[in-house]
Amino acid sequence: MTKVERxxxxxxxxxxxxxxxxxxxxxxxxxxxxxxxxxxDELAEAEAKAGTDESLITGQGTLQGRPVALVxxxxxxLAGSIGHAAAERLVLAVERATREGLPLIGAPAxxxxxxxxxxxxxxxxxxxxxxxxxxxNAGLPYLVYLRHPTTGGVLxxxxxxxxxxxxxxxxxIGFLGPRVYEALYGEPFPEGVQVAENLYDRGLVDxxxxxxxxxxxxxxxxxxxxxxxxxxxxxxxxxxxxxxDVPAWESITRSRRPERxxxxxxxxxxxxxxxxxxxxxxxxxxxxLLIALARFGGAPCIVLGQDRRHQTAESPLGPAGLRExxxxxxxxxxxxxxxxxxxxxxxxxxxxEAEEGGLAGEIARxxxxxxxxxxxxxxxxxxxxxxxxxxxxMPADAVxxxxxxxxxxxxxxxxxxxxxxxxxxxxxxxxxxxxRSLDLLRDGIVDRIVAEHPDAxxxxxxxxxRMSEVLAHELGMLLRADPxxxxxxxxxxxxxxx
Numbered sequence: 001m002t003k004v005e006r007x008x009x010x011x012x013x014x015x016x017x018x019x020x021x022x023x024x025x026x027x028x029x030x031x032x033x034x035x036x037x038x039x040x041d042e043l044a045e046a047e048a049k050a051g052t053d054e055s056l057i058t059g060q061g062t063l064q065g066r067p068v069a070l071v072x073x074x075x076x077x078l079a080g081s082i083g084h085a086a087a088e089r090l091v092l093a094v095e096r097a098t099r100e101g102l103p104l105i106g107a108p109a110x111x112x113x114x115x116x117x118x119x120x121x122x123x124x125x126x127x128x129x130x131x132x133x134x135x136x137n138a139g140l141p142y143l144v145y146l147r148h149p150t151t152g153g154v155l156x157x158x159x160x161x162x163x164x165x166x167x168x169x170x171x172x173i174g175f176l177g178p179r180v181y182e183a184l185y186g187e188p189f190p191e192g193v194q195v196a197e198n199l200y201d202r203g204l205v206d207x208x209x210x211x212x213x214x215x216x217x218x219x220x221x222x223x224x225x226x227x228x229x230x231x232x233x234x235x236x237x238x239x240x241x242x243x244x245d246v247p248a249w250e251s252i253t254r255s256r257r258p259e260r261x262x263x264x265x266x267x268x269x270x271x272x273x274x275x276x277x278x279x280x281x282x283x284x285x286x287x288x289l290l291i292a293l294a295r296f297g298g299a300p301c302i303v304l305g306q307d308r309r310h311q312t313a314e315s316p317l318g319p320a321g322l323r324e325x326x327x328x329x330x331x332x333x334x335x336x337x338x339x340x341x342x343x344x345x346x347x348x349x350x351x352x353e354a355e356e357g358g359l360a361g362e363i364a365r366x367x368x369x370x371x372x373x374x375x376x377x378x379x380x381x382x383x384x385x386x387x388x389x390x391x392x393x394m395p396a397d398a399v400x401x402x403x404x405x406x407x408x409x410x411x412x413x414x415x416x417x418x419x420x421x422x423x424x425x426x427x428x429x430x431x432x433x434x435x436r437s438l439d440l441l442r443d444g445i446v447d448r449i450v451a452e453h454p455d456a457x458x459x460x461x462x463x464x465x466r467m468s469e470v471l472a473h474e475l476g477m478l479l480r481a482d483p484x485x486x487x488x489x490x491x492x493x494x495x496x497x498x
Contacts, residue, residue: 004148004168004169004170004171004172005148006075006076006109006147006148007147007211008050008051008074008075008076009052009056009057009072009073009074009107010051010057011211012072012107012145012147012211013057013061013070013072015211015212015214015215016063016070016105016211016214016215016218017061017062017063017068017070017215018061018062018063018064018065021061021062022059022060022061023059023060023061024057024058024059025058025059025060025069025092025093025096026053026054026057026058026059026089028053029053029054029085029086029088029089030084030085030088031085032083032084032085032117033116039116042078042116043078046076046077046078047077049076049077050074050076050077051074051076052074052076052077054074054077054085054086054089055073055074055075055077055078055079055080055081055082055083055086055110055114056071056072056073056074056080056082056086056089056090057071057072057074058070058071058072058089058090058092058093059093060097060102063105063215063218063219063222064215064219066103066219066222066226067102068102068103068104068105068218068222069093069094069096069097069100069102069103069104069105070104070105070106070107071090071093071094071104071105071106071107071158072106072107073107073108073109073110073147073150073154074109075109075110075111075147075149078114078116079110079111080108080109080110080111080154081110081111081112081113081114081115081121082110082112082113082114082121082124082128082153082154083113083114083116083117083121083124084117084120084121084124086114087121087124087125087127087128088124090128090131090158091127091128091131094128094131094132094134094135095131095134095135097135097140098131098134098135098138098140101138101140102140103140103141103142103143103222103225103226104132104135104140104141104142104143105142105143105144105145105218106132106142106143106144106145106158106159106162107144107145107147108144108146108147108150108154108155108158108159109147109148109149109150110149110150110151110152110154110155110159111149111151111152111154111177112151112152112153112154112155112177113125113152113153113154122153125153125156125157128157128158129157129158129161132157132158132161133161136161136163136334137334139334139335139336141163141164141221141222141225141226141335142161142162142163143162143163143164143165143166143218143221143222144158144159144160144161144162144164144165144166145166145167145168145211145214146159146165146166146167146168146171146173146196146205147167147168147171148168148170148171148172148173149171149172149173150171150172150173151172151173151174151175151176151177151194152175152176152177155173155174155175156175159173160281163225163331163334163335164206164221164275164277164293165204165205165206165281166205166206166207166208166209166214166217167196167199167200167205167207167208167209168196168208168209168210168211169196169197169208169209169210170195170196170197171195171196172194172195173194173195173196173199173205174189174193174194176189178194196208200278200279201285202279202283202284202285203278203279203280203281203282203283203284203285203320203324204279204281204282204283205278205279206276206277206278206279207276207278217275220273220274220275220293221273221275221293223272223273223295223300224273224275224293224294224295224300224301224337225293225300225335225337227295227298227299227300229300229336229337229479230479230480232297232298232299232476232479233297233298233476234476235297235469235472235473235476236473237473238450238466238469238470238473240448240449241451243403243437243438243449243451244454245438246403246404246436246438247427247431247436248406248427248430248431248433248435248436248439249412249426249427249430249431250404251403251404251405251406251436251437252384252404252406252412252430252435252436254404254452254455254457255383255384255404255405255406256346256383256384257455257457259457259458259460260308260383260455260456260457260460261382261456261457261460261463261464262305262307262308262309262344262382262383263290263303263305263306263307263308263342263344263382264290264305264307264309265460265464266305266342266380266382266464266467266468267292267294267303267305269460269461269464269465269468270296270464270465270467270468270471271294271295271296271303271468272294272295272296273293273294273295274292274293274294275292275293275294276290276291276292277291277292277293277328278291279324279327280320280323280324280327281327282323284320284323284324285320285324286317286318286320286321286324287307287310287315288306288307288310288311288315288316288317288318288321288345289304289305289306289307289317289320289321289322289324289325290303290304290305290306290307291303291304291305291324291325291327291328291331292305294340296340296468296471296472296475297468297469297471297472297473297475297476298472299338299472299475299476299479300337300338301332301337301338301339301340301378301475302328302331302332302335302337302338302339302340303328303340303341303342304324304325304328304329304339304340304341304342304393305341305342305344305382306321306342306343306344306345306389306390306393307344308344308345308383308384311345311346316345316346316347316348316349316350317345317347317348317349317389318348318349318351318353318354318357318359319349319354319357319358319359319362320357321389322348322359322362322363322365322366322389322392323362325341325366325392325393326362326365326366326369329366329369329370329373330369332373332375332377333373333374333375336374336375337375338375338376338377338378338475338478338479339370339373339375339376339377339378339396340377340378340379340380340471340475341370341377341378341379341380341393341394341396342379342380342382342393343379343380343381343382343383343385343390343393343394343405343407344382344383344384344385344405345383345384345385345386345387345389345390346384346386346411347384347386347387347389347390347410347411348363348387348388348389359388360388362392363388363389363391363392366392366393367391367392367395370392370393370394370395370396371395371490371491371494372487374483374487376397376475376478376479376481376486377395377396377397377398377478377490378396378397378398378399378400378471378474378475378478379393379394379395379396379398379399379400380399380400380401380402380467380471381394381399381400381401381402381405381406381407381437381440381446382402382405382467383402383405384405384406385405385406385407385408385435386408386410386411387408387409387410387411390407391407394407395490395494396490397478397481397486397489397490398447398448398474398477398478399445399446399447399448400446400447400448400449400450400467400470400471400474401437401440401441401446401448401449401450402437402449402450402452402456402463402467403437403449403450403451403452403456404436404437404452404455404456405437406430406435406436406437406440407435407440407445408430408433408435409433411426412426412427412429412430412433412435413426415429415433416428416429437449443497444493444496444497445497448470448474450463450466450467450470451466
């Protein structure tokens with residue numbers, strides 16, 4: 001493993017906070033050791049070595065002008081271990097951040113629970129987790145920066161509860177310490193597992209970033225997570241255009257053009273303060289599904305987008321992608337943020353792996369979670385809309401459709417194969433099944449069509465500008481709506497359809 005420099009707690013504060021803004025919240029820690037004991041001597045030696053009176057420091061400062069609360073481990077104090085005094089300090093800080101409405105940044109670097117205090121320290125994980133959960137339930141952001149090393153009960157409590165979690169490059173991050181594993185099992189722990197980059201590959205952290213990048217990324221995330229939901233500027237509605245009566249099959253053909261703009265271009269050209277997220281946070285990731293924090297016209301949101309660039313015949317949208325989508329739905333619920341879902345898929349995986357991975361159940365859970373979500377929801381049909389993988393992201397308060405986007409139970413070629421045992425009748429079935437945007441508008445499935453002149457693939461920047469302006473307007477309208485009436489209208493809408 002590459003040697004990683006262990007930076008102290010104050011090094012992190014100096015790198016992240018505005019100069020001179022740090023205000024400590026710490027008071028003298030509770031006495032946990034008999035003054036004449038060996039443990040008391042260890043604590044005194046740790047204080048002299050670390051320059052701190054416990055294994056973490058807490059307080060507040062400003063990050064690019066915004067007040068934030070921080071809890072930061074000091075590894076040089078008994079390997080950053082958490083005993084009773086440290087746990088109490090951490091919980092008091094989280095509770096204060098919640099009372100004062102401050103976003104919270106956690107930066108652990110720890111060997112875990114303090115062995116000198118045994119079970120009493122171990123059960124402190126519970127109150128730490130409860131305090132962080134209460135902070136999140138208040139709709140306040142919690143960002144985590146996992147430093148080298150972070151292990152044991154720290155990783156299994158406040159290290160793994162972030163809305164957004166990033167890790168230090170090369171950092172050792174894992175539940176079971178390698179030394180303990182080798183002592184218990186008589187062999188070294190496999191190399192390359194408990195490393196930040198491997199956790200990213202497995203969808204367990206959102207990014208791997210050096211400390212010097214942390215302030216900028218945290219600021220972008222907080223620009224979204226702390227953005228006002230009320231009093232946003234009124235974005236005028238984009239005038240609706242008369243649309244030509246384009247045959248369904250022509251729209252389907254256009255939607256499949258490789259040059260067609262997808263969700264990445266929508267975010268790059270149409271949104272601000274974009275912070276990509278990654279994976280389910282539970283050991284899976286699917287590049288066919290993108291999660292991001294973003295703002296459209298000042299309105300904050302969570303974006304769930306089916307990424308056309310990363311869907312191929314060999315790597316289609318799978319169950320893990322839908323589990324990622326459900327993570328985004330949970331974030332929207334916790335943070336009281338609007339959710340924007342973007343449909344653009346040739347269809348979910350048809351494979352043994354997808355069946356055994358619970359694809360059908362994930363579609364069902366996405367439908368249930370999304371249609372019942374308390375947060376405002378907006379769906380964008382951006383390209384292809386094939387099958388249950390598309391439908392899983394559709395139930396929303398409002399649905400916007402690109403002119404050549406479409407929605408169908410399966411590709412028209414598949415429907416032709418079922419009915420006629422060939423694919424020759426696909427254009428005919430596309431016309432009769434009502435899959436194109438004009439048909440979806442007529443049937444009340446979508447609320448608005450964004451024109452293409454004549455094809456988004458030929459005017460990507462202009463099309464994205466129109467689409468993002470529509471999204472900004474619709475998000476503003478949804479944020480101004482009464483929440484109870486909005487949810488009731490959504491449920492009534494889908495009660496009428498189908």
